[in-house]
Every structure is written in structure tokens, then in C-alpha cells.
Amino acid sequence: MTIRTAQPADLTALRAVADAALTLDSGAAALVDRLAAPPAGRRWTALATGGLSGDLTGVVFASLSGRDxxxxxxxLLAVHPAAQGAGRGRALVEAAEEWLRAEGARMARFAGNPPCYAWPGIDVRYTPAACLAERLGYTLDTTAWNMTADLSTADLSTEDDIARLADAKVAVISAPTGERGEVAEFVRRHWNDTWAWEAENGTGCHYAVRDGEILGFAAWGSRPAWFGPMGSAPAARGLGIGRVLLRRCLADMRTAGLTEAQIGWVGPLRFYSRAVAARAERVFWLYSRALGDGPPGGG
Structure with missing residues (x-):
């Protein structure tokens, strides 16, 4: 079995593998594109099985954490359905681990590497992937979940809230791509570089401002069909800007032709349930294992 570093010319074939294998993700090809264009400075690789680009049957993306x-x-791990059952998934993961080990990693995680990632972890419905992780010696660390908002039925009206905020001298503004430096700096100051990158590089971004001071923001599209991140500064507490920012972003997503939105890596279930009738749906298992000197034994 040949495993090699994927090249830019392989992207079309890698998209096709992801689309065929990742049947729970309608934007699987876009996930490949996103991971292939990570933040500056990220150390990463994409490894593929097969010969020339048109013959590729599997792919794994791996990266080092920017924080540690x-x-x-x-x-991301994907093996074309026609090539599954022949050990390609295991071989790809072991090759990715070898690359990580050579780069100085001492632990490997099946978990999202913010700010540019595919999922928080392994979707529990991709059961073979979870089984492979456990067979390779990974242990379950924690669970994360997404919520889903039905954009065809959700109430995304904001007129009354916008008027109420205007009375409080708060304006809600859309920040076009390329004009989000001030918003990104606000996010970096109150949260972290990860959220700042997502706010700056997402498809859409809205923020609230009063007397020249940014009070909160919300972004969408840093991953296909996903909403987030979103946050409010302490000075915005009690103003109710979160619901407005959320609905403005989801309205953008609906205008873009999306029928549902994934609210990723959710904390406050009650807020999203009340604001847009979102439901908890996708559940992810986050795994890890110490890399040591080589792959574990066993079948």
C-alpha cells in the first residue's frame, strides 16, 4: 500500500474521496479545502493512499496544535467506500502519527485543532472511525455536541430588537470580509487568537457597537454551514444583543441558500433553543493517546 504526501494537484481527487466517504457531511469537499488552507504558521500535512491523483482512495489530514x-x-480521515476494509484507514492514521512524532508531538488527538478544523471530534455515527481509534489505543477524553437550527422554519426576525437597541444607542453592523480588523482585535482582546481568526476568516460577521465601543460579535462560515463563534463583552450584559447577532448571521446563511445551520461545539443549550428553536443533534467523541516510540500492538 502506497502512502505519500498529497500535493496541490491532488485536491480534486481528495474532495471526491471525502464526498464519497463522509456521507453525514454535505460539505465534505469544502472541509478538504478548509483544512488545506490553514492559518499561517500551522504545521500540517495531508497524506494519501494510491498512485497518481486520479487513483487516490484515502486521505488523512494531521496538524500540530498552535497552543502546544x-x-x-x-x-480528517476518509477512505473511499470502494476501498474500505483493506486496512487503509489504520495505515493512514499510523502514517499521520509517524509524521506527528517526527515533528515533536508526544500526544495525538482525534479532536478539532482550532481555529481551522473539520469537527470537534469523531461524530458518533461514524462508528467505524471510533472503533478504529479505540483499536489503535486511543481513549475517550470527553464529549462535545452541535446544535442544528432549521433555517426554513426558525424565526429570524430582528426588527423589534434592533429598534430597542437603537433606543439604547447600540447599532448592529455587518462587517464585510477584509474590513474586520477592529472586530478581530476586540475578539482577540476578550477571548483568544482562535476566535479572532474565525471571525476574520468566516463568510459573514456582525457586531454591536455603542459610542464607538464594540460590545459583541457573531460570525459564521469558518467551516461550511456552521455558525460561530459568538461572544459579548461584560459591558453588553443584559442588553440582549446575542439573540440579534445570532439571528442576523442565520438570516445571512438562509439568504446564501442553506436550509440548516450547525451551531458548533455548543455550551449554552438553552440560549440557542429559545432564540432559534435549535436542537441538540450531532455528538462527537474526542480521543487521545500518547504517541511513545511507535504504534501499539494488537489487531
Missing amino acids: PSVGHID
């Missing part, structure tokens, strides 16, 4: 370079991530 001793931690590596298995970002």
Missing part, C-alpha cells in the same frame, strides 16, 4: 506543539491532531 507537543500535541498533534488527526483532523
Whole structure:
């Protein structure tokens, strides 16, 4: 079995593999594109099975954490259905681990590497992937979940809230791509570089401002069909800007032709349930294992 570093010319074939294998993700090809264009400075690789680009049957993306370079991530694993059952998935993961080990990683995680990642972890419905992780010696660390908002039925009206905020001298503004430096700096100051990158590089972004001071923001599209991140500064507490920012973003997503939105890596279930009738749906298992000197034994 040949495993090699994927090249830019392989992207079309890698998209096709992801689309065929990742049947729970309608934007699987876009996930490949996103992972192939990570933030500047990220150390990452894409490894593929097969010969020339048109013959590729599997792919794995791996990267080092920007926060702790001793931690590596298995970002995406996909094997074409026609090629499954022949050990390609295991071989790809082991090759990714070898690359991570050579780059200095001492731990590998099946978990999202913010800010540019495919999922928080392994979707529990991709059961063979979870079985493979456990067979390779990974242990379950924690669970994360997404919520889904039905954009065809959700109430996304904001007129009354916008008027109420205007009375409080708060304006809600859309920030076009390329004009989000001030918003990104606000996000970086109150949260972290990860959220700042997502706000700056997402498809859409809205923010609230009063007397020249940014109070909160919300973004969408840093991953296909996903909403987030979103946050409000302490000075915005009690103003109710979160619901407005959320609905403005989801309205953009609906205008873009999306029928549902994934609200990723959710904390406050009640807020999203009340604001847009979102439901908890996708559940992810986050796994890790110490890399040591080589792959574990066993079948």
C-alpha cells in the first residue's frame, strides 16, 4: 500500500474521496479545502493512499496544535467506500502519527485543532472511525455536541430588537470580509487568537457597537454551514444583543441558500433553543493517546 504526501494537484481527487466517504457531511469537499488552507504558521500535512491523483482512495489530514506543539491532531480521515476494509484507514492514521512524532508531538488527538478544523471530534455515527481509534489505543477524553437550527422554519426576525437597541444607542453592523480588523482585535482582546481568526476568516460577521465601543460579535462560515463563534463583552450584559447577532448571521446563511445551520461545539443549550428553536443533534467523541516510540500492538 502506497502512502505519500498529497500535493496541490491532488485536491480534486481528495474532495471526491471525502464526498464519497463522509456521507453525514454535505460539505465534505469544502472541509478538504478548509483544512488545506490553514492559518499561517500551522504545521500540517495531508497524506494519501494510491498512485497518481486520479487513483487516490484515502486521505488523512494531521496538524500540530498552535497552543502546544507537543500535541498533534488527526483532523480528517476518509477512505473511499470502494476501498474500505483493506486496512487503509489504520495505515493512514499510523502514517499521520509517524509524521506527528517526527515533528515533536508526544500526544495525538482525534479532536478539532482550532481555529481551522473539520469537527470537534469523531461524530458518533461514524462508528467505524471510533472503533478504529479505540483499536489503535486511543481513549475517550470527553464529549462535545452541535446544535442544528432549521433555517426554513426558525424565526429570524430582528426588527423589534434592533429598534430597542437603537433606543439604547447600540447599532448592529455587518462587517464585510477584509474590513474586520477592529472586530478581530476586540475578539482577540476578550477571548483568544482562535476566535479572532474565525471571525476574520468566516463568510459573514456582525457586531454591536455603542459610542464607538464594540460590545459583541457573531460570525459564521469558518467551516461550511456552521455558525460561530459568538461572544459579548461584560459591558453588553443584559442588553440582549446575542439573540440579534445570532439571528442576523442565520438570516445571512438562509439568504446564501442553506436550509440548516450547525451551531458548533455548543455550551449554552438553552440560549440557542429559545432564540432559534435549535436542537441538540450531532455528538462527537474526542480521543487521545500518547504517541511513545511507535504504534501499539494488537489487531
